[in-house]
Amino acid sequence: MHKYILRRVLLAIPALIGLTIIIFLVMRILPGDVLTVMFGEEGTLQLSEEDRTRIIASLGLDKPIHLQYVDWLQDIVTLKLGQSFWRSSSVMDLIISRGPITLEIAIVSVILSWVVGLPVGIVAAMKRNSALDYAGRFFSILFLAIPNFWLGTLIVLVLVLSFQWKAPLEVINIWENPWQNLQIVWGPALVLGIGQAAYVSRMARSALLETIHEDYIRTARAKGLAERMVIARHALRNAIMPVITLSGVLLGFLIGGSVAVEQAFGVPGLGRTLVFAFLERDYVVIQNLVLLYGIIFVVTNLLVDISYAWIDPRIRYS
Amino acid sequence: MKRRFAFSPIPVTAAVVAITMLVAIACGGAEEPETTAPAGNQTGGSQPVQQPAASEPEATPTPLPASLPTEVVENAVTKDAYPDAEYGGILRRGGYGDPSHYDLMQVSSVSNSFKQMMLVNGLLRYNPLDAGKTIIADLATTWDVSDDGTVWTFPLREGIQFHDGTIMTADDVAASWSRVLDPPAGVVSARKGLYDPFGPTAEVVDPQTVQFTFTKAPPLNYGLNAFALEWHGVYPKAFLEANSYDLKLNGQNAPGTGAFRFLDHQEGEVWKNERFPDYWNEGLPYLDEVWTFPLGSPTNRSAALLAGNVDFAQTVDPAAYELMQTDDSFKDKFEGQPFSSYSYFAIWFNMDREPWNDARVRRAMWLAIDRTALHEIGGEWLFGYKGGTGWTFPEQAFQLPQEDVDARLIFDRPAAEKEAKRLMEEAGYADGIQNVDLLWRAGPFREAAAQVAQLEFNRILGIESELRAAPFAVWFEELANRNFDITVGAIASPFIDPSAYLNSWYRCGGGENHSNYCNAEFDAVMDQVDVEADPEKRYELVQQAARILDNDPPTIEFWYNRTLAAWRTCVHGIEGKNGALVHNLDRMDTVWLDAECQAR
Numbered sequence: 001m002h003k004y005i006l007r008r009v010l011l012a013i014p015a016l017i018g019l020t021i022i023i024f025l026v027m028r029i030l031p032g033d034v035l036t037v038m039f040g041e042e043g044t045l046q047l048s049e050e051d052r053t054r055i056i057a058s059l060g061l062d063k064p065i066h067l068q069y070v071d072w073l074q075d076i077v078t079l080k081l082g083q084s085f086w087r088s089s090s091v092m093d094l095i096i097s098r099g100p101i102t103l104e105i106a107i108v109s110v111i112l113s114w115v116v117g118l119p120v121g122i123v124a125a126m127k128r129n130s131a132l133d134y135a136g137r138f139f140s141i142l143f144l145a146i147p148n149f150w151l152g153t154l155i156v157l158v159l160v161l162s163f164q165w166k167a168p169l170e171v172i173n174i175w176e177n178p179w180q181n182l183q184i185v186w187g188p189a190l191v192l193g194i195g196q197a198a199y200v201s202r203m204a205r206s207a208l209l210e211t212i213h214e215d216y217i218r219t220a221r222a223k224g225l226a227e228r229m230v231i232a233r234h235a236l237r238n239a240i241m242p243v244i245t246l247s248g249v250l251l252g253f254l255i256g257g258s259v260a261v262e263q264a265f266g267v268p269g270l271g272r273t274l275v276f277a278f279l280e281r282d283y284v285v286i287q288n289l290v291l292l293y294g295i296i297f298v299v300t301n302l303l304v305d306i307s308y309a310w311i312d313p314r315i316r317y318s
Numbered sequence: 319m320k321r322r323f324a325f326s327p328i329p330v331t332a333a334v335v336a337i338t339m340l341v342a343i344a345c346g347g348a349e350e351p352e353t354t355a356p357a358g359n360q361t362g363g364s365q366p367v368q369q370p371a372a373s374e375p376e377a378t379p380t381p382l383p384a385s386l387p388t389e390v391v392e393n394a395v396t397k398d399a400y401p402d403a404e405y406g407g408i409l410r411r412g413g414y415g416d417p418s419h420y421d422l423m424q425v426s427s428v429s430n431s432f433k434q435m436m437l438v439n440g441l442l443r444y445n446p447l448d449a450g451k452t453i454i455a456d457l458a459t460t461w462d463v464s465d466d467g468t469v470w471t472f473p474l475r476e477g478i479q480f481h482d483g484t485i486m487t488a489d490d491v492a493a494s495w496s497r498v499l500d501p502p503a504g505v506v507s508a509r510k511g512l513y514d515p516f517g518p519t520a521e522v523v524d525p526q527t528v529q530f531t532f533t534k535a536p537p538l539n540y541g542l543n544a545f546a547l548e549w550h551g552v553y554p555k556a557f558l559e560a561n562s563y564d565l566k567l568n569g570q571n572a573p574g575t576g577a578f579r580f581l582d583h584q585e586g587e588v589w590k591n592e593r594f595p596d597y598w599n600e601g602l603p604y605l606d607e608v609w610t611f612p613l614g615s616p617t618n619r620s621a622a623l624l625a626g627n628v629d630f631a632q633t634v635d636p637a638a639y640e641l642m643q644t645d646d647s648f649k650d651k652f653e654g655q656p657f658s659s660y661s662y663f664a665i666w667f668n669m670d671r672e673p674w675n676d677a678r679v680r681r682a683m684w685l686a687i688d689r690t691a692l693h694e695i696g697g698e699w700l701f702g703y704k705g706g707t708g709w710t711f712p713e714q715a716f717q718l719p720q721e722d723v724d725a726r727l728i729f730d731r732p733a734a735e736k737e738a739k740r741l742m743e744e745a746g747y748a749d750g751i752q753n754v755d756l757l758w759r760a761g762p763f764r765e766a767a768a769q770v771a772q773l774e775f776n777r778i779l780g781i782e783s784e785l786r787a788a789p790f791a792v793w794f795e796e797l798a799n800r801n802f803d804i805t806v807g808a809i810a811s812p813f814i815d816p817s818a819y820l821n822s823w824y825r826c827g828g829g830e831n832h833s834n835y836c837n838a839e840f841d842a843v844m845d846q847v848d849v850e851a852d853p854e855k856r857y858e859l860v861q862q863a864a865r866i867l868d869n870d871p872p873t874i875e876f877w878y879n880r881t882l883a884a885w886r887t888c889v890h891g892i893e894g895k896n897g898a899l900v901h902n903l904d905r906m907d908t909v910w911l912d913a914e915c916q917a918r
Contacts, residue, residue, distance in 0.1 A: 031791075032789065032792045033791050033792075033795040033798075034791070036791045036795065037790070037791050038418055038419065038425075039424055039425060039506050040425050040426035040427055040508060043424055043425060043506045044506075044794065045829045046507055046511060047506055051504060051506060054504045055504065058504070086417075086419050089585060094585070097584070153617065156617075156621050157621070159625070160624045161641075164624060164626060165625055166621050166622055166624075166626075166627050169410075169587075169588070169611045169613070169622060169628070170587060170588060170611075171584075263614065263615065263618075266613050266614070268586030268587055268612070272614070273586065276416075279789070279791075280418055281791060
């Protein structure tokens with residue numbers, strides 16, 4: 001097992017290096033004048049060529065591209081991660097201040113997706129082609145189709161217009177005030193969780209439908225086991241593998257990809273930070289956040305793979 | 319059973335997908351950084367003559383420079399301005415995103431002005447009590463202009479304290495203004511171009527007097543506006559020197575003289591300013607603290623206001639604004655006003671290329687655009703003045719006579735289209751123009767406007783164009799590289815005087831003359847506008863300049879923008895009527911909360 005983990009970690013390194021090269025080059029190819037963002041339209045018009053050269057140099061953008069890349073790699077290795085172009089905060093500061101709320105939303109939404117999606121998927125599979133199955137499939141397709149930012153905006157509007165209520169604007173961490181923290185987190189987590197639940201229920205349904213026709217399920221039933229035991233102990237345990245894989249990937253997306261929902265609910269998480277960094281052409285922030293997301297994907301997938309061995313004792317890694 | 323797991327491509331694939339999505343967001347401009355003042359609403363109709371909507375205040379025509387004082391008002395803004403004002407409380411505001419940096423002078427973004435203008439004072443200021451219609455003394459006690467208009471002298475108030483406790487002197491004022499007029503290398507004075515034509519220098523006469531000498535006298539209205547600009551606060555000379563006159567990194571901590579001083583900034587969460595107890599204007603401000611939440615979109619700001627999370631929000635959603643004005647659940651709880659936001663939307667031509675350098679083609683396109691329809695469409699997102707195409711700002715000094723504006727806006731469409739076709743034929747383009755690159759600066763209204771322009775130009779004039787979107791940073795780059803045929807965008811003027819914006823936008827070589835328009839006749843009239851001391855004569859000249867632009871249009875402007883601000887009825891001291899300028903909302907020194915707001 002340890003060797004397997006080590007091998008996976010070593011294999012992730014070239015993948016992440018590839019990622020750094022892609023994002024680094026993409027940022028250099030993207031059109032857009034950094035200085036226009038920095039000084040606005042009037043200010044940019046006042047820039048002399050000398051000013052322009054000096055400011056570009058102060059941002060480190062005058063160096064040859066390969067040297068800029070090497071500088072960045074050095075920042076990564078030393079865990080400095082570099083400094084935002086425009087702000088006094090380092091990228092590490094940004095991650096520390098914005099990361100927890102995004103992570104919390106992602107985790108709560110994944111839990112929610114399981115709490116809602118798994119029972120729906122099980123019932124749909126067990127009552128195949130029944131009204132319950134059709135209802136489950138209808139709602140899962142509906143929530144797959146609805147864009148989460150639209151649903152988020154709708155929830156915000158309904159709460160505001162009907163109840164004059166909106167989550168607190170100040171970010172309060174869970175260890176400071178759990179109740180207020182929950183008020184901030186539940187909205188985005190609900191929207192994201194429902195969307196994920198649709199995936200989970202469909203995956204659980206199809207995986208269960210495959211599993212319940214296996215010989216060992218027939219054997220379990222023949223032994224006289226209660227149907228509930230057959231499903232919980234034998235069918236579900238095997239059917240859950242693809243659901244875990246899916247959730248692992250979705251968790252990675254949620255941590256990096258809740259951009260639109262954070263925007264709809266006005267939550268200052270990492271997703272919103274990344275969007276603003278793109279609009280401001282803040283290369284340092286973008287590069288490091290994308291790398292962070294890459295690492296998150298690698299780690300969550302590794303954890304998912306390791307969890308297989310825990311769920312299914314037949315699986316051994318070498 | 320053993321299962322061997324090989325390297326999984328999922329992480330890299332997923333990351334590449336994520337990058338692609340984010341790049342798409344960046345290219346598409348999910349939400350552009352706001353420059354100067356964005357957005358409001360427009361209640362246009364499709365009728366030939368539009369009536370003001372019920373919620374709109376009646377415009378008070380101010381054709382002549384209302385800001386010209388007949389006498390110096392020494393200190394109109396005092397604690398007695400609102401005799402019933404209550405002290406205390408925290409004003410929570412829904413504002414724009416975090417600033418890109420912290421130097422007000424080097425930027426023109428509402429992300430800065432909304433939070434930082436209350437930290438500083440200028441020599442003069444717009445009077446918040448009359449919606450900025452007059453200019454009054456601020457750090458100066460008065461102003462004196464020499465007979466030939468080239469020497470402006472400002473005696474300063476005594477004993478003014480900076481937020482660090484040091485006393486302000488003329489040295490500080492001169493140092494602060496020296497970086498505006500002649501910034502050191504690497505520092506960008508965003509509005510320097512407004513002063514350069516007049517060749518000013520700042521010097522210290524004595525510790526309480528500062529003097530500006532111009533090589534060419536600016537018109538009085540222009541000069542007063544230039545010294546009232548809220549972007550140019552005064553800081554201690556020692557602090558400026560310690561920061562090499564560059565406040566991009568430390569500007570939030572720079573000790574100003576404003577009614578509020580900086581308290582705290584949690585990026586992405588909140589910016590807090592607190593009452594400065596030693597503010598020179600005794601008894602002001604009324605508020606204890608002002609908290610600004612960076613709510614990035616009008617929807618978020620509106621929702622936060624309606625839900626009571628904030629007491630005041632700037633640039634709210636037009637639909638929410640309408641709701642606050644009309645809905646029984648809200649109309650007693652909220653007030654609001656549209657504020658002039660200095661910005662306008664237009665279509666620019668690349669006159670470096672044919673046929674856009676042909677006045678007949680531009681005039682034909684100017685006639686072909688249905689501005690009434692554009693106003694109707696724009697009302698989905700913004701709040702504008704119904705009198706677009708007047709060349710001067712509505713409700714401000716030197717606005718053109720309303721009947722002239724109406725004639726430009728509401729003309730006989732069939733006749734206009736016929737004349738447009740005739741002009742195209744005369745110019746040799748009876749069969750239209752093909753392969754036109756129509757660039758538009760990203761933004762929902764601009765996208766719709768670009769689509770309308772594309773359709774109308776094609777339908778009426780046979781101009782076939784391809785639409786091309788560009789986010790904020792890219793649009794200016796494309797303009798600078800002259801990489802477009804025609805383009806839909808928006809720009810802003812730093813202040814409202816014809817010499818400021820007409821020169822910048824339409825004079826040959828003007829800073830924001832994106833069409834690269836050159837008309838010797840127009841420039842000659844503007845030469846006179848720039849020096850004419852008599853307001854009446856100057857107004858005549860401005861109208862003359864506008865008539866030249868009518869016949870040889872440098873742009874097709876179709877929208878003068880307003881910013882919608884709204885607040886709970888327990889917030890007082892905001893005067894927004896009659897074309898008040900949006901930066902009236904930034905100082906906050908006359909704003910107070912009654913018990914209801916204070917009790918939250």
